[in-house]
Amino acid sequence: MPRLSDVFGVFGDSRRVALLVDGPNLLREEFDIDLEDVRDASERPDVARVYLNNHASSGLIEAVETNGMEAVVTSGDVDVRLAVDATAYALEGFDIVIATRDADFKPALERANAEGARTTVIGVSDCFSAALESVADDVVFLDGN
Numbered sequence: 001m002p003r004l005s006d007v008f009g010v011f012g013d014s015r016r017v018a019l020l021v022d023g024p025n026l027l028r029e030e031f032d033i034d035l036e037d038v039r040d041a042s043e044r045p046d047v048a049r050v051y052l053n054n055h056a057s058s059g060l061i062e063a064v065e066t067n068g069m070e071a072v073v074t075s076g077d078v079d080v081r082l083a084v085d086a087t088a089y090a091l092e093g094f095d096i097v098i099a100t101r102d103a104d105f106k107p108a109l110e111r112a113n114a115e116g117a118r119t120t121v122i123g124v125s126d127c128f129s130a131a132l133e134s135v136a137d138d139v140v141f142l143d144g145n
Contacts, residue, residue, distance in 0.1 A: 015118070018089040019045035020082050021069070022100035023052040027060065031124050033142060035067040041122050041140050042097045047089065051082045083108040090117040097122060103129035110135055 019042040027033055027050070039048060048069040052060065056073060064071040074081045083105055086096050090112035098105050099122040109119045109132065121132045125141040133139050 016047075016092075016094045017042060017045040017097060018047040018086070018094040019049070019069075019097045019099065020086055020089075021048075021050040022078065022082055022098065022102055022105070023050045023056065023060070023064075024078055025100050025102045026123070033124070035063060035069065037142055038099050038122060039067055039069065041142065042099075042120075045097065047094070049085070051078045053078050079104045087111050090115040093117075095119070099123065100132070101127050101129060103131040106131050106135050113137070 019039065021027070021035075021038060035050070039045070042048070049072050050064040050069050051072045051074065052064070054073060054075045056071070061071045061073065072081065079102065082098070086098060086105070086108040090096050095118040096109065096112040097120045098109065101123045109121070112119050113135065118138075119136045120138040120140060121136040122140045122142060123132070124143055126143070128139070128141070
């Protein structure tokens with residue numbers, strides 16, 4: 001599986017990385033995504049959050065926490081919460097890594113780019129949004145494509 005350092009080198013010491021995972025969109029049985037692979041692909045992020053809706057099972061929440069990530073459970077729209085957080089982290093000087101396949105994050109990535117953040121999207125190649133690929137600095141596919 002490719003790592004971000006394979007794509008654009010090792011992050012400098014001054015850059016912080018926020019990994020934000022769109023749980024309902026990416027953590028589906030048909031994709032067989034391993035959270036450890038997502039975390040490894042993002043080069044040890046400073047912030048690692050998995051956004052889940054209020055229907056997330058306790059087993060999924062436990063798996064998120066077991067992988068050293070923070071479970072953010074929301075009763076509202078997961079996409080809105082993730083996009084707001086991505087923008088806030090970009091404004092704080094973080095590079096942004098979003099694990100998703102959803103084009104709804106294009107505006108958040110554009111804003112992060114405008115703030116000087118390096119943006120990366122982690123996804124699955126057979127159902128990936130071309131709109132995300134066009135705006136992100138880099139794309140990492142977990143299925144090796």
